[in-house]
Amino acid sequence: MSLKTEVAISGGGIGGLTLGLKLAQSNIDVLVLERLDAHPPFIKVNSCSQRA
Numbered sequence: 001m002s003l004k005t006e007v008a009i010s011g012g013g014i015g016g017l018t019l020g021l022k023l024a025q026s027n028i029d030v031l032v033l034e035r036l037d038a039h040p041p042f043i044k045v046n047s048c049s050q051r052a
């Protein structure tokens, strides 16, 4: 299988999804690749801290 995209992002966490959204909003062709096929087994962000 071959895919063409301007930007490929590895990981669909908060960082990858936010970057993917911002690029898509700028009309940049983007593909987010996530290794998991389901939600992770535990919550990783209850509330967003300043550090995150």
Ligand SMILES: Cc1cc2nc3c(=O)[nH]c(=O)nc-3n(C[C@H](O)[C@H](O)[C@H](O)COP(=O)(O)OP(=O)(O)OC[C@H]3O[C@@H](n4cnc5c(N)ncnc54)[C@H](O)[C@@H]3O)c2cc1C
Residues within 6 Å of the ligand: 010, 011, 012, 013, 014, 015, 016, 033, 034, 035, 036, 042, 043, 044, 045, 046, 047, 048, 049, 050, 052
């Ligand atoms: C138990 C726990 C609780 C937390 N609670 C909070 C909280 O309450 N508030 C807060 O602000 N922060 C919290 N954090 C920190 C927060 O989860 C991280 O800062 C944030 O998730 C980092 O986002 P990220 O997108 O960089 O990475 P991640 O969220 O880790 O996302 C990375 C993604 O990349 C995927 N991936 C990895 N390797 C590959 C690969 N080779 N190919 C494709 N996909 C891949 C992973 O499956 C994952 O989905 C917590 C963290 C943990 C572990």
